[in-house]
Amino acid sequence: MVLQRDDHRGQAVLGFDLESVAYLGSDEGRLALDEVAELPLTAASIVADIASVRARFADRAGVLVETVRLRRKAADKLPGTADWLFTDEALQQATAGAVAAHRARRLAGERVHDATCSIGTELAALADRADYVVGSDLDPVRLAMARHNLDRGGARVPLLRADALRPVTRDTVVLLDPARRSGGRRTFDPRAYSPPLDAVLDTYAGRGFVVKCAPGVDFAAVRRLGFAGEIEIVSHGGGVREACLWSAGLAPAGVTRRASILDRNEDLTDADPEDCPVAPAGRWIVDPDGAVVRAGLVRHYAARHGLWQLDPEIAYLSGDRLPDGVRGFEVLEQVAYQEKRLRQALAAHDAGALEILVRGVDVDPDALRRRLKARGGTALSVVVTRLGSGTASRATAFLCRPSR
Template sequence: MDAGELRELLSLDGLRLLDELPPAESKEDVVTAVAGLRRQGHPPALVAAVLSQRKLRARARAKFGEFAERMLFTEAGLEQATRLQVAALHAGRFADAGATRVADLGCGIGADALAFASLGLDVVAVDRDEVTAAIAGFNLAPFSNATVRQGEAEGFDLAGFDGVYLDPARRSGSRRLNDAADWSPSLDVAFGLARATASGGVKLGPGIDRELIPADCEAQWVSVDREVVELGAWFGAAAREGVRRSALVLGKHGAARLDGAADSEDEPPGGLGEYLYEPDGAVIRARLIGDLARSLDARMLHPTIAYVTADRLMPTPFAQAFRITATLALDIRSLKREFAARGIGSLEIKKRGVDVDPAALRTKLGLRGDAAATLILTRVGERRLALLAERV
């Protein structure tokens, strides 16, 4: 979005149309909406801006729920924005640490600042991009305890703040920046700013090189509905004492947390039990698989593979459980015969530790029938196995 498109949206006609126009469910709906708005005499630029924003609002419901209907977005801003439930937990960190005034540097469209302000924290949200800062200002307008400024994170005066939160820009246009020194602010600067107040937090991508994570922070990987969405590096009072590795798993069960003082040691591998657990991605990223296995009275399936196995079932929010119904050789012809005999026509294929293309395998199996199953391709010791399973 450029400044001209934003001006169209923020006009009286733009805001009115944005609120009145129903979401487009199909391309035909879009064509009909465009034709209708043009017949009413609205200029093409305004029509394009409003329809683009309606599309973004519809996508934003996954992150912001009903609040999306009163917010403005950019394509990049929505993609990078923190989910509302995760932002609320960020805000809780600062509140629990006793913070009262937080600087949100690199605020984007203002998702985290919204949560900070909603919890009663005074927040100053800063973004270097003029259009993005203006959108954050619109989104934060209902909160008298929130202020938005355009500016750089580097050199921001933190005097009077007892909390600071940063989300370094990891893209330049559509290009992802792989070198942390090229981020804005750079990773070293971001960590330095996070240490400059009593409580600090830095939002990072979950796949960041672990060698870049400082030893003096609590590193928490967060997953939402089994998708790992971020790594939070927490400093000072925002970090919990004695915790250096954490997996926060959010889902229908609510919120569950697995904490460790360091990367946990794996359990020794053992024989395949009746149950196999696939740890949540946040647990894997945090390298807490060993602690999870011990909590389940389980063992590793293989020293280098993130599956654990047990002889009895124990419920856990930190892994998906499967009951093994058959142990088969990883051979196309024998698998094809087995599935035909069982009438399996719907097959979920999961794999770890084997070089197999699930899509190609599915085609070769020629599945037919009404039964459904899960096929787990992995290794036990030096053997490659195909485990027929059902989700618990």
């Protein structure tokens, strides 16, 4: 049977019980899912589609429609999961396929216990790389879904119901992905995770562990809890996806921060060189990947790629050539940031569509774009930033042509 509750917005949310998971995994359920998958289930058709499914499958309609809907949502995030089972919350929390594969590569050859395995996303990635894999979770429905999902993928992984704060394995690297919502709302305090990060660190002190955290986790707060290993920031698809804590024994000596840019197969650490000058803008301005900025490795990135900083406190970089595959902004003109002067400069360049990037200056890019009212035919980028400090500080705007 399908269960129903309300989320924090008061909207109906479908849940699953063990009986509905068993039905969906049966031959009868698979055939029903194939039939429902033929329906459009769009905003325009959903009422009629649900009526049709209800007439055909009675009280199974809810789990069938929800499963088809979730599989469609999962297609981009989790390739190769067309026949998986999900709950809505589990899909939202699931690690993106590319990120899970990256973590599995780092854990290749290890014995790994995923102690918050949920529906099995991390286990599926680990199965072909780790020396041994076992999964556990407190939620019996998610465990049943994980068993279905892993079996469908051909991965034979032992699964058991267990509390992540009550260790059930020895001599394994423990992987944990604490829930980061409380009362339906996202929490930024690592002590409010479920299980709490401080309890996780106490429970697995002296063992190898990997803990997935929110991208915006406070590094200082994590250190105050006693964590002394590597904090990795991972980006994929143009956005920062997560922070990940690697216990000291799983990180190279001397590494406490890492930025992993999966789209370019590039990573940097705080053990890399960081010799980087500060100088006026050259031909290009580069806005480093969010993982680099979040990990505090802007100078390291600049040193690797022959770039320099425009200001020692600002993340924008400059150089006379772009790093391979990196989008940049070719400087056409530099003006003091005053809206009247900027509007005049934009008019002189026949600017129309504007992309506005801001660092270090209290400017709302969308509001500024509306006020500038550029009407020309040339698409340009405007980089607004602060240069200098103290009384010498000044807001500056760069009119640029984007590389792509």
